[in-house]
Amino acid sequence: MTRSTSRPAVPPPLPARVAGPNLSRRRTAVYLGITLLVTAWSLAIVYVAVSVVPIDHYLISYYVVDYRFGFTRRGLAGEIVGNVSDADFFVNAYAIRWISTAVYLLGLAALGYKLLAKRRSERRIMVAILLAVLPFGVPYAVYSARPDLFGAVALIALCLALTIGPRPRSAVLWCALFGAVIAVLALVHEGIALEFGLGAILAVMVLARGLSAAVHRLCAVLAIGPGLIVVLAVAALANHDVSDRVCATVPHRMIETPFSSIKSAPELVDYLTGATPHMSDYHDWVCGWYLSTFDHSISDGMREVAAVGWPALVGSLVLGLVGMALTLRAVSYFSGVPLRSFVGELNGRYALPAFGVLLSLPLFLTGVDWTRWLLVIAFDVVVVYVLYAARRSEIDETPSARTVRRFPLVAAGFMLIPLGLAPGGGPTR
Numbered sequence: 001m002t003r004s005t006s007r008p009a010v011p012p013p014l015p016a017r018v019a020g021p022n023l024s025r026r027r028t029a030v031y032l033g034i035t036l037l038v039t040a041w042s043l044a045i046v047y048v049a050v051s052v053v054p055i056d057h058y059l060i061s062y063y064v065v066d067y068r069f070g071f072t073r074r075g076l077a078g079e080i081v082g083n084v085s086d087a088d089f090f091v092n093a094y095a096i097r098w099i100s101t102a103v104y105l106l107g108l109a110a111l112g113y114k115l116l117a118k119r120r121s122e123r124r125i126m127v128a129i130l131l132a133v134l135p136f137g138v139p140y141a142v143y144s145a146r147p148d149l150f151g152a153v154a155l156i157a158l159c160l161a162l163t164i165g166p167r168p169r170s171a172v173l174w175c176a177l178f179g180a181v182i183a184v185l186a187l188v189h190e191g192i193a194l195e196f197g198l199g200a201i202l203a204v205m206v207l208a209r210g211l212s213a214a215v216h217r218l219c220a221v222l223a224i225g226p227g228l229i230v231v232l233a234v235a236a237l238a239n240h241d242v243s244d245r246v247c248a249t250v251p252h253r254m255i256e257t258p259f260s261s262i263k264s265a266p267e268l269v270d271y272l273t274g275a276t277p278h279m280s281d282y283h284d285w286v287c288g289w290y291l292s293t294f295d296h297s298i299s300d301g302m303r304e305v306a307a308v309g310w311p312a313l314v315g316s317l318v319l320g321l322v323g324m325a326l327t328l329r330a331v332s333y334f335s336g337v338p339l340r341s342f343v344g345e346l347n348g349r350y351a352l353p354a355f356g357v358l359l360s361l362p363l364f365l366t367g368v369d370w371t372r373w374l375l376v377i378a379f380d381v382v383v384v385y386v387l388y389a390a391r392r393s394e395i396d397e398t399p400s401a402r403t404v405r406r407f408p409l410v411a412a413g414f415m416l417i418p419l420g421l422a423p424g425g426g427p428t429r
Contacts, residue, residue, distance in 0.1 A: 060093035070239040076187035085249040104149040107156040121396040126334040133414040136379040140420030151192035162207040175219040183226035193227025198356030199380030247287040255282040301366030320374025323419040336394035
């Protein structure tokens with residue numbers, strides 16, 4: 001049966017058996033306790049990132065290169081922060097590194113608010129809490145604070161906008177605005193244009209109800225096209241002979257670089273306990289490792305990936321797939337909305353989502369962060385899935401006692417094994 005494109009689909013009526021806004025004292029205490037635990041855990045991760053195992057030397061490096069020596073990839077990042085030789089570069093770079101974390105967490109908070117704004121059923125509360133502990137939650141925000149997080153926030157904003165009773169014209173305008181923002185962000189980090197295409201496509205097809213297939217295609221082109229044009233321009237026109245010239249402008253500055261010179265378990269223990277700080281000259285570190293990648297072509301990037309070896313790549317792939325599967329299963333189980341219902345919203349039109357998945361293929365071919373890319377794909381799906389579930393009747397059904405008992409265990413599992421640390425902790429690009 002073909003869905004009408006002239007009027008929005010009417011959601012199923014709420015079942016008689018729903019959870020009211022007033023929970024029992026015991027249940028309220030359980031969710032309050034879990035929320036406090038998640039808050040303490042989140043603050044502990046921030047503390048570790050600031051005082052115990054900081055990787056800011058790596059994250060601020062995304063802003064080292066600007067357009068002084070011609071058009072180069074990621075040059076807009078340096079233009080925003082300022083010249084690396086300026087006295088205030090490190091202050092600005094550290095600031096934007098943490099601003100990206102804060103803005104991203106506010107985006108996740110906006111999703112939680114959308115879930116709970118009109119009704120506070122137990123399942124809604126569970127999913128809202130899960131957003132913080134899932135692999136792309138707080139650990140990812142803190143330890144993967146690259147410019148990519150701004151693209152993630154743009155996707156959240158698009159998804160929220162499309163849930164506000166979109167008409168074809170407003171949907172087209174929102175997608176055009178998203179596409180323009182992503183195109184600008186692609187000059188900050190070219191991967192942003194490839195990471196969030198799937199999420200934009202799913203948002204249009206699932207959240208913007210009542211649109212025709214032709215409008216879906218137009219929205220997809222407007223959301224994805226500008227960013228792809230910028231990526232192609234960067235690939236074709238970027239200067240690949242800038243590393244030595246940029247390196248000459250990087251000041252000598254001692255900065256904490258954990259794991260850069262740790263070669264044994266006792267040294268690691270000494271570092272983690274604060275007995276032996278590990279400092280390196282930032283000039284030597286960024287020139288010796290990061291800046292050299294700006295001289296690489298696409299084929300150079302592919303050779304770097306191949307040089308890592310299949311065991312490491314397969315391990316990264318498996319870790320990412322496990323994280324993605326556990327994430328989707330948790331959201332489906334605790335929201336009560338089956339994944340097959342979400343997929344059913346596509347009405348068999350899989351070509352656009354498949355294209356969204358293929359957009360991420362260049363990331364896998366030229367970068368070794370395979371776990372990171374898979375967690376981004378999970379983020380793309382879950383952001384749309386959560387807002388789709390928010391309008392379904394199942395999320396307001398009273399969960400079973402078994403579901404309630406399992407929730408703290410699942411949340412604790414995600415907290416004890418924070419997969420979001422994996423993409424930000426290693427020597428990846």
